[in-house]
Amino acid sequence: xxxxxxxxxxxxxxxxxxxxxxxxxIMAPTVWMVLSSxxxxxxxxxxxxxxxxxxxxxxxVELTKTTPFLSYALNSxxxxxxxxxxxxxxxxxxxxxxxxxxxxxxxxxxxxxxxxPGTLFLLPWYVMFRQIGMIGSFTALILSHxxxxxxxxxxxxxxxxxxxxxxxxxxxxxxxxxxxxxxxxIALPLVASGVAVSAILAFVFSWNxxxxxxxxxxxxxxxxxxxxxNFIGEGSTQWGALMAAATLIALPPLVLAALVQRxxxxxxxxxxxxx
Amino acid sequence: xxxxxxxxxxxxxxLEMAALSAPAxxxxxxxxxxxVVYTIWLGFQTFSSTGxxxxxxxxxxxxxxxxxxxxxxxxxxxxxxxxxxxxxxVFGVWLALVLFHAKRLPGIVRSLFIxxxxxxxxxxxxxxxxxxxxxxxxxxxxxxxxxxxPSDWLASxxxxxxxxxxxxxxxxxxxxxxxxxxxxxxxxPSVYEAAQIDGASPLKTFQRITLPLLLPTIVTAAILRSxxxxxFFDIIYITTQGGPGNASNTLNxxxxxxxxxxxxxxxxxxxxxxxxxxxxGAVLAFxxxxxxxxx
Numbered sequence: 001x002x003x004x005x006x007x008x009x010x011x012x013x014x015x016x017x018x019x020x021x022x023x024x025x026i027m028a029p030t031v032w033m034v035l036s037s038x039x040x041x042x043x044x045x046x047x048x049x050x051x052x053x054x055x056x057x058x059x060x061v062e063l064t065k066t067t068p069f070l071s072y073a074l075n076s077x078x079x080x081x082x083x084x085x086x087x088x089x090x091x092x093x094x095x096x097x098x099x100x101x102x103x104x105x106x107x108x109x110x111x112x113x114x115x116x117p118g119t120l121f122l123l124p125w126y127v128m129f130r131q132i133g134m135i136g137s138f139t140a141l142i143l144s145h146x147x148x149x150x151x152x153x154x155x156x157x158x159x160x161x162x163x164x165x166x167x168x169x170x171x172x173x174x175x176x177x178x179x180x181x182x183x184x185x186i187a188l189p190l191v192a193s194g195v196a197v198s199a200i201l202a203f204v205f206s207w208n209x210x211x212x213x214x215x216x217x218x219x220x221x222x223x224x225x226x227x228x229x230n231f232i233g234e235g236s237t238q239w240g241a242l243m244a245a246a247t248l249i250a251l252p253p254l255v256l257a258a259l260v261q262r263x264x265x266x267x268x269x270x271x272x273x274x275x
Numbered sequence: 276x277x278x279x280x281x282x283x284x285x286x287x288x289x290l291e292m293a294a295l296s297a298p299a300x301x302x303x304x305x306x307x308x309x310x311v312v313y314t315i316w317l318g319f320q321t322f323s324s325t326g327x328x329x330x331x332x333x334x335x336x337x338x339x340x341x342x343x344x345x346x347x348x349x350x351x352x353x354x355x356x357x358x359x360x361x362x363x364x365v366f367g368v369w370l371a372l373v374l375f376h377a378k379r380l381p382g383i384v385r386s387l388f389i390x391x392x393x394x395x396x397x398x399x400x401x402x403x404x405x406x407x408x409x410x411x412x413x414x415x416x417x418x419x420x421x422x423x424x425p426s427d428w429l430a431s432x433x434x435x436x437x438x439x440x441x442x443x444x445x446x447x448x449x450x451x452x453x454x455x456x457x458x459x460x461x462x463x464p465s466v467y468e469a470a471q472i473d474g475a476s477p478l479k480t481f482q483r484i485t486l487p488l489l490l491p492t493i494v495t496a497a498i499l500r501s502x503x504x505x506x507f508f509d510i511i512y513i514t515t516q517g518g519p520g521n522a523s524n525t526l527n528x529x530x531x532x533x534x535x536x537x538x539x540x541x542x543x544x545x546x547x548x549x550x551x552x553x554x555x556g557a558v559l560a561f562x563x564x565x566x567x568x569x570x
Contacts, residue, residue, distance in 0.1 A: 011376075011477075018373045023384070026391060026449060032413060033402040049413045094299035097292045106296045109303050115554060116311070117506040119531050120547040123317060123540055124310035147306050150299060179291040208395035210509045215535055228397050228513065232404065239405050246401040250394040257393035258386040264393075264453075 030250075036243040044240040059240035060248075067231065069224075069245065075138075076207060076223040082142035084202045087149025092195065095154045096183045099161035100169070107158065110151040118211040121147065126215055136218030144212040149202035156201060160194030161187060197263045204253040224249050317544040328541070335545035345546065347521060348529040352550075355436050355525060356504045362444040363500055364493060367451025372481075374452060375459045392450045396443075400513035403442045404429070429514050432522040439523055442510055447503075451496045458492030459485070490568040498561045505554045526550045 036044050038055040063069050098107045113121070125144060126135070134140040164187060172182045188195070213226035224245075231238075231245045257264060321331035339345050374380060374388075391399070407414050407428035415425035428438045466488070470480045508527045511517060517524035517532065524532075527550060534543030 015373055015376045018369075019377055022370055022373060023387065025445070027387060029399075029402050029406055029445065030390060030394075032406060033398075036405065045411050047411050048416050049411075090299040090302050093295035097295040101292050106300050106303075109308075110299060112303070112307050112311075115502050115558065116307075116551045117527050117530075117547060117554065118508070119527060119534065119543070120314055120551050121307060121310050122531075123534050123544050123547060124313040125306075126535070127317070127540060128310070128313070143306060146302070150302065154299065179288055179295070183295065204393060208397070210395070210397050210512070211531075214512075225395055225397050228401060232401065232513065242401060243405060246398045250398040253393050253395065254390055257389055261382060261385045261389055264389055 033243050034247050036239060037247045039240055041240050059244040063241045063244045072222055072224045072227045075221050076225065078138055079141045079145055079213070079223055080203055080206045082138065083145030083149045083206045084199055086142060086146040087153045087202045088199060091150050091153030092157065092188070093183060095157035096161055096187055099158055107154050110154055113147045114151050122212060122215055129216065135216060136221055138221055140216045141213060141221060144216055145206045145209060148209055149206050152202045152205060153198045156198035157191060157194050160191040164190050197260045200256045200260050204256055207253055314544045314548060317541055318548055320541040322538065322540050331541060335542045338542060339545055339549065344521065344524070344529055348524050348526040351436065351523060352505060352507065352525045355440055355507055358437060359440040359443050359504050360497060360500055362440060363448045363451045364497060366444065366448045367496065368455050368493065370448060370452035371455035371459055374456050388449045388453070391446045396446065396509035397513050399442060399446050400510040404514050407438065430519055432519050435515060435519065435523045439511055447500060451500065454496040455489060455492055458489050462488055488570065491565055491570070494561055494565040494568060498558055501557045501561060502554060505557060
């Protein structure tokens with residue numbers, strides 16, 4: 001009996017060691033990035049690398065001085081908020097209709113964007129947007145990013161709508177409510193938390209998306225992610241500013257993801273896994 | 276009388292439902308379905324240096340068959356895919372088991388574990404670029420302090436694919452782990468109890484009971500990762516742009532460069548359609564596998 005208890009304790013300790021090891025591997029690169037962003041310029045490239053240093057905001061100051069970082073950030077915000085809003089506007093009614101009618105092809109159709117390589121759409125978009133002079137416009141960027149946000153909204157909301165008991169709707173119908181009215185007045189308040197999760201996930205993935213803005217933006221509309229390329233181009237000695245840029249770009253999605261971490265995985269698998 | 280009224284309401288309801296789906300459907304047709312058809316058409320076109328376009332028949336596809344860069348890109352894509360997927364599944368299942376046996380997971384730990392795949396892949400590329408720098412990076416310093424030889428990492432034609440696979444696995448292994456953890460938590464506890472009563476060792480229990488029951492979840496995770504891995508783009512484009520030389524030139528990177536650096540839209544379309552067919556093929560194959568391991 002004590003033998004078994006002993007083994008049990010050792011297994012538990014071993015598990016804790018593995019957990020800590022995994023945590024260190026997962027966290028270390030991010031911690032290194034943040035630390036580097038606060039290092040004085042001579043210490044960022046010091047070899048051997050230093051862990052103890054007097055932190056400074058120089059890199060952040062330099063970043064905002066030498067690059068139009070804030071205007072890139074504003075562009076990112078416009079594209080991300082715009083595409084998230086569009087995704088919600090189209091996605092909420094579609095998810096409701098799919099959940100109600102059990103006709104699922106509209107939802108599956110939007111998944112195509114999740115499967116095909118982005119360049120497949122980007123080539124024809126480029127040709128089409130060029131013909132109507134929309135390359136570099138926020139409209140083109142928001143439309144292209146809505147291709148990312150729409151399936152997220154639909155597939156995160158589907159299980160939420162499915163969770164509402166049918167009798168709730170039937171009662172409303174007997175009272176003479178139209179379908180649209182049922183959606184806005186009855187169903188939507190019941191799935192408010194699902195809407196919040198879908199909006200946050202859509203925001204994160206739109207913010208993180210790289211490829212479309214690389215081609216469809218211009219100097220005035222360049223998003224932070226697409227501009228990250230320019231920060232690297234500024235030379236390997238600018239590591240401090242580069243890490244400051246990386247830290248700032250990663251901050252919004254990380255903060256938002258922490259808010260919804262409990263619902264995140266089931267949301268991310270777009271219905272493939274119930275979490 | 277009341278029957279006609281009922282059908283009337285039903286027809287009205289159908290119409291209202293169609294109206295609710297319409298914006299999403301119209302948007303998807305306009306932004307995805309129509310452009311894909313257009314890409315198929317572009318694949319039969321050739322663009323001269325002045326941007327003039329003319330019908331080329333199957334020229335783009337016959338060019339693809341003899342294009343060394345295409346076959347090289349296909350090899351890079353598959354090598355990177357197999358290596359990354361294997362790393363992420365093996366370590367993902369391991370991490371899921373560790374998390375499962377930890378019992379109590381505070382929210383902060385969960386947030387910590389999701390942080391790699393919630394940050395932009397571009398940012399992951401930027402940070403690893405600095406860590407893996409051949410002369411001043413922290414990674415080589417750690418290797419050397421353990422008495423191991425330094426590596427050129429992303430700058431080495433031989434090591435660039437494993438290095439990129441490592442970066443992507445750092446980002447996405449926790450994601451695989453959380454999916455598998457969900458699968459573990461949904462397994463009926465009764466099967467473990469039965470195994471315990473039978474006196475099965477932990478290893479045997481895992482091998483004979485847990486793993487077979489988990490396979491459908493693992494295959495689902497593999498499908499989700501396959502779709503991303505076969506289209507590998509962000510991390511490579513930000514760190515090596517397909518280099519050194521063409522050592523990490525995946526099909527997606529190659530197609531992008533043919534289209535937007537050399538502006539050969541027709542050939543790029545043919546390349547991307549081929550890649551799309553590969554992605555869909557992989558998904559279909561895995562879906563079959565999921566059917567085979569379902570219980």
